[in-house]
Each structure stands twice: as C-alpha cells, then as structure tokens.
Amino acid sequence: MISPLRQYFFRLVSLFRRDELDRDLEAEMSAHLDLAMEENLQAGMSPQEARRQALAQFGGTQQAKENHRDSRSLPMVETLLQDLRYSFRTLRKDRSFTTIAILILALGIGANIVVFSVVNTLLLRPLPFAHSDQLVWFAGNHGAGGLSDVTYNVGSYEEFARHAQSFEEVTCYQAFWGSSEFNMTGHGDPQHIQAVMVANNFFHTLGITPIVGRTFLAAEHQKGAAPVALLTYPFWQQQFAGDPLILGRTVNFDNQTVTIVGVLPRTFDFASVFSPGLRVDFFIPAYMDQVRTWGNTVAIVARLKPGVTLAQAQAESNVLSPQFRAAHPNPDWFMEYQADLSYLKDYVTGKLRRSLFVLWGAVGLILLIVCVNLSNLLLARIASRSKEFAMRTALGASRARLIRQLVTESLVLSAIGAVFGVALAFGAVSYLAHQGSIALPLLNSIRVDGAALVWTLLITLLVGIVFGFAPGLVVSGGNPQETLKDAGRGSREGRGHGRMRSTLVVTEVALACVLLVGSGLLLRSFLRVLDVDLGFEPSHAAVVDINYDAGPKGEKIGSSLQEIVSAVKAIPGVEAAGVADMLPLDRDRGWGLLNPSREYGKGEDQGAIVRIVTPGYLDSMGIRLLEGRDISWQDTLNKEPVVVINQSAARRHWPGQSPIGRDARGFDDKPGRVIGVVSDVHVTSLESSPGSEIYLPVFYGPEGARLVVRSKLPPDVLTASIVPVLRHLNPAQPNNTFRPVQTLVDHSVSPRKFFVCLVAIFATLGLVLAALGIYGVISYSVTRQTQEIGIRMALGATPGIVQRSVLARTLKLALIGIAVGAVASFAASKVISSLLFHTEPNDPTTFVGVIFLLVLVALLAGYFPALRATRIDPVTALRSE
C-alpha cells in the first residue's frame, strides 16, 4: 500500500532534482560502458571494437536517459515544465510585446477583480448578520413616498409583533435616527454625536452580541429609566481608545447622564446597511411610550421562522393589516398599516442590482476586448515566428503540441498579468472601501476575498486559453511547406491570417463602441442630474451643527436662536444666516398640509415634508421666495401659526389662486396662515420630483439645529470666525466645523457618480485598447507591404496617394466595427434604459459623438503607420529582400 505513495513522492521530488539525477545517471552510464569495454578487451577485441560493441549492447544513451526520466519522474509535468521554460525564454526575448501584453492583462483582470469584489459584497455575500437570509424588511405605503410614508407607528409594530405567526421575532428602530443626535459632554471637548433608538429585541433579532457588556434590558425601554447606551466599535476605538474598562462609564447627552453598558462588534455596521454614507456613534433604548406619540417613525425588521417563506409571511400580513386598522379606530391610525415584505438584503441592495450588473457587463466587455487585443498581438508575433512553427511542424511536432505550446505561453502571460491585476485591485478596492462619503450600502466592507481570488483564477485561465487558442489554430492549420517557402521569399502573410486579424480589430472596435455608447448615455444622465434645478443654491453656502439653550420646557428656543443668528449675521463676510432643523437631501420628516376650504378625493396626497426654520434660513440656503414673505422673528416669538409653502404645494392645494393669507391645516391643531410661497426644493433626491414642502417657525419644536451661512468665504475661515462666537454664546457648543452645503448634493449624487466614473474608466480603457489594435494591424500591414508600396511609388504614386490608401484601409476597418457596434449599442442601451435620467436610450447626441470619437481615434491610430508608409524609399524597399 505504501509503495505507490512512496513512489509518487519520489517522482515528485525528482522534478526538482532533475539536473542532479541526470548527472548521477551519466556517471553511472559511463561506468557501465567502461566496465563493458574492459570485459570486451579481456575477450581479446581491439579497443575500437570493444567500444563499438559496448555501445551497441547498451543501446541508445539518449533513449536510456529519456527512459530513466520517464520512470523516475512525472512525464506530463516534465513536458509542462519544458513548455513553461520555453515560454519564459521566448517572452523574455520579446520584451516590448511581453510588457504591453502584461499591462493590458493587468488592467483588464484588475478591473474585473474590483468589480467582482463590489458585486460580491453588495449582491452575492449575505448581509453581516446571523442567518441574514431570514431577515425581512417591512415597507409601508407600498414602499412609495418619503420616510414617513414607508415607516410605521409604534402601535402597528406592536400588533405585528404580537399577532404575526410567520416570524420568530419582530423588531424596530426609530428610522428618523438623525433626530436622536446629541451634544455629548463629559469626555473631552463637547461633541456632536449620532445615536439610533432601537427596540428591546433589536440586536437579538439581528443576531448581534456585544463584544463588551450587554444589550438593553426591557426595563430600560420604560420612560423614566436611567439612560443607558451602547457604543459602536469605531467610536469606542476613536474616542475611548478601545478602553476595555468602558463599562459603567458615564457621559452626558444634552446634559443627561448616560451610562455605557456595552460595545457592539466591529462587524456590525448599522449605517452601511440601513443608511449608507452616514455614521452612527451610539445606540440608545427607544422609550416606546414616548415614540408612540411621534406618529410614523419606526422601521420594522423581522426574522422569519425556519421553513416559512416570504410569500407566506406576506399573505399573513395581508390578512392581518385590515384587522389592525379595525381594532384601532382612533385618529392616530389615519392609514392602514399594510406591509410590503421583502428580504432585508433585497431592500438594502435591490435597487443597485441593475447598476451592478451593468458594471459587471462593462468589465466583461473589457475582458473580451483584452482577449481580442492579445489574440491580435499574438497573431502578429506568430507571423514573425511562422518559420519557427513551420520548422517544428516539419520536424514532427503535432498540431496539438503547437497549440499547447501557444496556450502555455498565453497562460503564462495571463498569470503574470493576473498577479499585477490582483495588486492593482487590492489598491483600488482599499481606496473604495475608504470612500465613506459614497452613499452605497456595505461599500466599506468590500475587499478582495477568497471568492474574488477564485474568480481571478477562473478568468485568468479563461483569458489565457481564449487568446492563445485562436492563434494556435491559425498556426497549426497552415501548410508548413507553404510557410517555409513563403517565408523564404520574405513576402506577405497568408490571406487567411490577415483576414483573421482584421476581423479581430473589427470586433474590438465594435465592443469599444458598445462600451462608449453605454458610458456616454450614463455620463449624459449624470450631467442632466447635476443640471437639475435644486431649488436652492449650494455654492457659497456652508453649514455647521449647533447647540443652543432651549430652556427646560423649550420656552427659550426662539430667543436663543435669535441671539445666535443675529450675532452670526453681524460677523463680516456673512451675507445671510439662518437655522433649520433638517437640510435638503439630508433627512426628511413628513407631516400634513391641506386647504380646509377644498374637497379632497380619496387617496389624494396630503403629506408634506416639514422644515422647522428661523428667519433668514430661506435666504441663506438660496431658496427663492416667489410670493409673500419669509417667517419673521415676531412670528417666531409671538408663536404665530404661520407657514411658508413651496410652489408644488401651492399648485396642488390652491389651484388657480394665491394661497397667501389663506388658512392651512395638517401641521397644527388650529389652522395656520400661509405667508409665503418658495421654489420647490429637491429634499429627498435630485432624481425624484418634489412634493409639498412646508416651513414652520421654530416654536413647532426643531429636531436638532443646523446653522446655514451664505458667504463667499471658505468653510474653514467661517469655522475660525464663527465657531468661537457660538461657543461664547453657549459654552456647550461642540467643536464642529463648517462644511459646504455642496457636500449634501455630492453625497446625494455619489452612487450615480460612482457608477459613471467606473463605466467611463472602462470605456476609456476599451477605446485605448481598440486604438492599439487598429494601430497594430495597420502598422503591421504597412511593414508587410513595404515592397508593394515601394513599387507603387517607383511607378509614380505620390506620398499623398500612399497615405490615403493606408488611411482608407484604416477607416474601412473602423467603419465596419462602428456599424456593428452601433447596432449592438442600440440593443445594449435598452438594457440600461432604467438607469438613465432624462436621456433617451437612443440619444442621437451620444451615438453621433461616439461614432465621431471612434473615427477620430481610428484615423489617429492609422496616421502614424500611414506617415511611415510615405517615408518608404522605393530604392531601398525594392532592394531589401
């Protein structure tokens, strides 16, 4: 039993001791011959005859050696090693080819690894929770509308938790978690922190256990319980230096003492799943009885019981929801809390699926172009090696052996390219993972993992085989005799060979065309998005989070804010200043707005997004006042129920009339008076059209406060001049810095920008590769036709004619490629049509632009070989044989 294993082991070892074993055998064979000669001499032969006989008896020495190698080693591996050695030798000989090939491969493979890592993290890998495939997201109002529309009130959460049988556990968090921000004191400088309120079983449902301490107790969710908090891992590391004795420490949140009871694991990144691009520092228990009075604010997540399908859970919820409504006739339940269930994973990344697949497709095209390009380069190289191959065929190398040699060479190339590609991808991926401001879920957890490396191995093999195989077929298909004769005459390449190269170039141009059209359409959409009238002016506006003294019952809100705003307005360089509790594209909150003297049909939208603002906010944000006036300090301090509405709200609720001076309802117990109409602001996203928006004075209870300043001064200058004033007015003012309002816009467009940038990079890469392909083929054909061109010039062709004929050939190739590519692009653009914004899939500008660009690049690629053709000296060309 042992012997075969032992033998295999020795055979394997022999591979690495080849030279040593060969020497040993040679010594042994020479001893053998000596012994044989000696015996023959003793038998009376002449020395010559003795040697001849000894050699004859021994048989072929080379044969014996081969025999010996075959028996002691692994013949297949030996051949492979031989091929590899040969490949390395030939690749080393042709440095420029090798460098270009490896560069192209590294870029192509690297891009593929990066995109695979992104796709893997966002789509393929499960969410970072225990058995995350059982987690379900509840969407109210069929997932349509603002956050208030899709969230639930506490009562409906409790009903689902109590009655739904499909779930092991139902939990929730307060989705307006931007509103649980605090000024933290008692640990260094005052600090602005973000907390999220969660239900009692939140961490248990997600399967998260704190690494230090414990989660919240049921009693800690009762109003009046001693406040406690859980720290996120990054905050623990950054602010408390990972102090293991953190438990039981206290900090102050807005002057309330909070005890730290635990630290959450590093793997639990709440924001990257539920609110990409933002950060969370603490978790605090939701006081359910308090949250109950806030209306629709909680987001529900549940864990399915094992064996229960999503469809079953959905069916159950469809039956339950009307029953809940019937059981709660009170006005708090002004809607039916229906639920559209989806897997949490689909909720988090579902919207991105199409974008990601498009991205994946784009890098797939890049890889294809890389293959085509390399096939082409290899073909050109093979043409110059055709004598070598013909010779080998003539000497008896089989077709399979030649193909194997070429495929080995291409595999060696693609393997080296892959090594560089992986390095490239590691760099790019770690760069992306640190782009915290890109609003893509899970982005900070992307990495080149085992799956990505397996994927790399797969594409490396595929690429190596694909681009080595086609040239292999060409080489081995030829007639060696023809080639040897052909090469002897130094004439041009075989007809089939040339046609194959042209086909490859046409393919390349067509693929590049598809990529360019796709990226052109996405780029145009992106520009259109940037062109959207925001309704406010982000340039020259900066914002800082502030703290102020609201007084024990909120009675000082108005006066404190007035003091702050007037002090800031007095600072030189400040053109306008105002405070709002929520900024556009940041957070939202929905109340209602309606015209009491108008009849409303069923299902008519009466929601409105609310901003609670001081006078001057509209000005400082650059929100245009169209009619009426801004809120005044007098309204604010006298608690006048006044409201400023946006244009859409005016049109919707007061069609055909001016709403100024009219009564409005929906946001207060008593009617409020409309005092102004302002431009529509894109509050949730640039790509959706704005609905009703209202601005109310600060006595309505702002959630947090952001000071917006309009000034030509840069944010850091504003920080230096304004923050000391704020601290002087209120010592608890945290050490915050001004940031441009533009960052809100950037954050909002970041996912689209991310995709556009990647696709544009790939398209550029594709264009460069296509240009390289055209250049290669044309340049090569000029070299091959040196004689022909020489003859033509000797017969009177001018350089102009020669140049034109080369360029014409270039143009012909490019135009065929463009024609094929345009048709393919037309089909491909339909696939991405849902990703476009205000851009038609067959947008003529993009198509014409791309065609123009490709023709230009093709002419450029053909220009240099054409120039070289005109410099051919007929005499030299004809002499050179």
Added chain:
Amino acid sequence: MSDSKLDLLQGTLDLMVLQTLATIGPLHGYGIARRIEQVSGNEVLLNQGTIYASLVRLQQRGWISAEWGTSDNNRKAKFYSITKRGRKQLTEDAAYWQRLSIVMSRVLSLPESEEGAKL
C-alpha cells in the same frame, strides 16, 4: 536475429533484477545486465541501457537500495542491493509468475479441436 529473441513483458525485467540481486548480492548496473543475459542464455532482448529505468523504479519503491562503491577492478560504480521489502516483494511476484506460467503452459498445451482449427 531479433525475431528469435524474447521481448520483455512489462514488469518482467523488474522481477529479473530483484532475483539477480537476491541471489548474487550487491551488484552494479552492468553486472546485473550481463547476469540476466547470461542466465537467459542470451534469449532475452535487452538494451542494457533500459536496465537503469528499471533500477530507478525499484529504488523509488524501496525494494532495492543503491550506493556508490568500487568494483573488483577498482572502478567507481553504483552498487545495488535488495532490501528486506524487496525480498518480500520478490517472493510474492515469483509465486505469481510461477502460477501464471503453469496456467499458461496448461492452456497452451490443450489439444486443438476440430472446431477450434476451423476458427
């Protein structure tokens, strides 16, 4: 000439080498080749060079061991000797060959039947 010599079946050379080493003791490659030729009465077709493939195979299996040494007439040569495991293997293989040869000779000595001849 070669028509009349016996072509070696796969594995038979290995067995011959083992048997040779078992009876004569440590011996170099040339010695083994010569010995086999002599014993077989020059019946075996043997390119002496092929003996080395067999030797390396047996060595890797652990049935023989090798060591450089000096021959009777003071020449450096590699000497092979059979190991304990080699002897065991030899016993097994020899028994197998004997059984096979008995069976073969029985089969081959069957009288030809009428039908058989027709076939």
